[in-house]
Amino acid sequence: xxxxxxxxxxxxxxxxxxxxxxxxxxxxxxxxxxxxxxxxxxxxxxxxxxxxxxxxxxxxxxxxxxxxxxxxxxxxxxxxxxxxxxxxxxxxxxxxxxxxxxxxxxxxxxxxxxxxxxxxxxxxxxxxxxxxxxxxxxxxxxxxxxxxxxxxxxxxxxxxxxxxxxxxxxxxxxxxxxxxxxxxxxxxxxxxxxxxxxxxxxxxxxxxxxxxxxxx
Amino acid sequence: xxxxxxxxxxxxxxxxxxxxxxxxxxxxxxxxxxxxxxxxxxxxxxxxxxxxxxxxxxxxxxxxxxxxxxxxxxxxxxxxxxxxxxxxxxxxxxxxxxxxxxxxxxxxxxxxxxxxxxxxxxxxxxxxxxxxxxxxxxxxxxxxxxxxxxxxxxxxxxxxxxxxxxxxxxxxxxxxxxxxxxxxxxxxxxxxxxxxxxxxxxxxxxxxxxxxxxxx
Numbered sequence: 409x410x411x412x413x414x415x416x417x418x419x420x421x422x423x424x425x426x427x428x429x430x431x432x433x434x435x436x437x438x439x440x441x442x443x444x445x446x447x448x449x450x451x452x453x454x455x456x457x458x459x460x461x462x463x464x465x466x467x468x469x470x471x472x473x474x475x476x477x478x479x480x481x482x483x484x485x486x487x488x489x490x491x492x493x494x495x496x497x498x499x500x501x502x503x504x505x506x507x508x509x510x511x512x513x514x515x516x517x518x519x520x521x522x523x524x525x526x527x528x529x530x531x532x533x534x535x536x537x538x539x540x541x542x543x544x545x546x547x548x549x550x551x552x553x554x555x556x557x558x559x560x561x562x563x564x565x566x567x568x569x570x571x572x573x574x575x576x577x578x579x580x581x582x583x584x585x586x587x588x589x590x591x592x593x594x595x596x597x598x599x600x601x602x603x604x605x606x607x608x609x610x611x612x613x614x615x616x617x618x619x620x621x622x623x624x
Numbered sequence: 625x626x627x628x629x630x631x632x633x634x635x636x637x638x639x640x641x642x643x644x645x646x647x648x649x650x651x652x653x654x655x656x657x658x659x660x661x662x663x664x665x666x667x668x669x670x671x672x673x674x675x676x677x678x679x680x681x682x683x684x685x686x687x688x689x690x691x692x693x694x695x696x697x698x699x700x701x702x703x704x705x706x707x708x709x710x711x712x713x714x715x716x717x718x719x720x721x722x723x724x725x726x727x728x729x730x731x732x733x734x735x736x737x738x739x740x741x742x743x744x745x746x747x748x749x750x751x752x753x754x755x756x757x758x759x760x761x762x763x764x765x766x767x768x769x770x771x772x773x774x775x776x777x778x779x780x781x782x783x784x785x786x787x788x789x790x791x792x793x794x795x796x797x798x799x800x801x802x803x804x805x806x807x808x809x810x811x812x813x814x815x816x817x818x819x820x821x822x823x824x825x826x827x828x829x830x831x832x833x834x835x836x837x838x839x840x
Contacts, residue, residue: 445754525754534750537812538661538741548813582822586806587799596753597764606798617833 432470434460439481440488445525447535448478448543475542482546485528492517494557503568504615507561507584511611514588515604518595526596530589555581572620580618584611648686650676655697656704661741663751664694664759691758698762701744708733710773719784720831723777723800727827730804731820734811742812746805771797788836796834800827 438459442450452474457464471477497509518527525531529550536544555578562577571577587607594603654675658666668690673680687693713725734743741747745766752760771794778793787793803823810819 447751531750531753533809533813534747535663537747537809544813551810551813579822579825582806582819583803583826586802586823586826589806589809590798590802593749593753593805594767597749597760597767603798606795607802609795610799610802613833614830617829 428470431462431466435462435467435470435477436481436484439477440485440528441524443478443481443485443525444523444528444531446531448481448532449535451477451481453477478543479546482528482532482543482550485523486550488522489517489529489554492522497561502564503561504565504570504619507558507565508611508615510558510561511584511588512608515591515608518588518592519601519604527592530592530596555585558585570620571618575618580614583614587611587614644686647678647682651678651683651686651693652697652700655693656701656744657740659694659697659701659741660739660744660747662747664697664748665751667693667697669693694759695762698744698748698759698766701739702766704738705733705745705770708738713777718780719777720781720786720835723774723781724827724831726774726777727800727804728824731807731824734804734808735817735820743808746808746812771801774801786836787834791834796830799830803827803830 435456438456439451442455442459453464453467453471456462456477457467460467467477471480493510493513496513497506500506500509529547532543532547533551536547559577559581562571562575562580565571566573566575566577571580587610591603591607595601651672654672655667658671658675669680669683669687672678672693673683676683683693687696709726709729712729713722716722716725745763748759748763749767752763775793775797778787778791778796781787782789782791782793787796803826807819807823811817
């Protein structure tokens with residue numbers, strides 16, 4: 409309603425901004441779907457234009473280059489991951505329960521099939537591991553940040569006394585995320601959810617072994 | 625020497641067969657190097673012809689199609705893996721020692737950097753997980769066969785009494801191979817060997833937890 413006071417021209421501008429944002433979101437939704445099954449090289453401005461019945465120049469106006477489009481797609485995927493996996497775990501008590509929530513949320517997120525081809529970062533890691541550049545660096549940072557977040561959560565579990573003082577949160581984060589990472593790959597390859605159950609069981613066993621034995 | 629009795633024509637034929645085999649091997653060596661960094665879609669008969677200064681028709685005569693070339697590259701990579709990882713472990717006593725040898729050999733093989741882009745199967749798994757077809761099926765079979773081999777080796781460790789009767793070799797094979805799989809990905813992405821050490825430590829800890837406690 410406040411926009412009314414901007415007068416006719418302001419209203420039109422707002423309308424254009426809103427439509428621009430909607431178009432950008434639409435493009436990124438489609439880009440994430442393509443990237444999840446075919447990787448980021450499968451993204452082209454021409455293909456998105458055809459899929460979405462938009463003009464190439466319209467898409468170009470939003471992203472400027474294929475690399476910018478790839479980076480924006482990764483950022484969009486990171487936001488989805490944060491909303492689905494990381495933020496809900498912040499509602500859970502600090503420590504081991506939060507680490508378990510992160511793992512459960514991630515496996516649920518994969519099981520829900522949010523993107524048709526599975527995890528976007530999984531799909532693009534092997535694609536860019538030997539290609540230096542900004543996309544490689546963004547993928548590497550996404551994975552490092554996630555691993556560091558899981559390790560920090562486990563470090564909190566050492567502080568709460570749920571894990572012993574000599575626990576190695578970085579090593580443990582490596583192991584727990586390995587179960588999920590392989591389950592993501594296995595389930596995409598074999599079209600099965602069995603690997604997700606295996607990962608859930610593996611993580612529970614690992615945390616059980618890592619935990620400080622209860623004082624009798 | 626026996627060939628001498630075939631006469632001149634036979635000798636020439638043999639020479640052509642040998643040269644044909646050498647060319648085929650040369651093509652597959654180059655194909656594995658490309659696939660390890662860029663995946664199997666990066667393979668094209670035109671590119672191999674240019675890289676190796678061979679005629680396209682010469683390469684076509686060996687493989688017939690891009691798909692046949694991709695499948696032959698996977699078979700060649702499987703042979704390398706078998707020679708480097710699986711067969712040397714057969715020299716080790718059946719049971720837990722052989723399972724440890726399989727894991728060590730695999731991590732050594734990755735550390736040696738046999739292919740410039742790392743593990744070929746790792747590079748192509750995400751590439752083909754959403755593309756049904758013969759290449760997808762070959763990749764899925766390679767991974768399943770490897771996992772089954774590791775599980776069978778662990779089953780032998782149950783028979784020798786090194787693992788308890790209620791051990792779950794399939795679950796354990798999932799967990800152990802997850803450590804290696806993620807280490808392969810991490811080390812390719814970050815250009816570091818630290819993940820390989822993490823995987824080695826993770827596998828040792830997991831087998832230690834799984835093992836039957838020594839009778840006191």
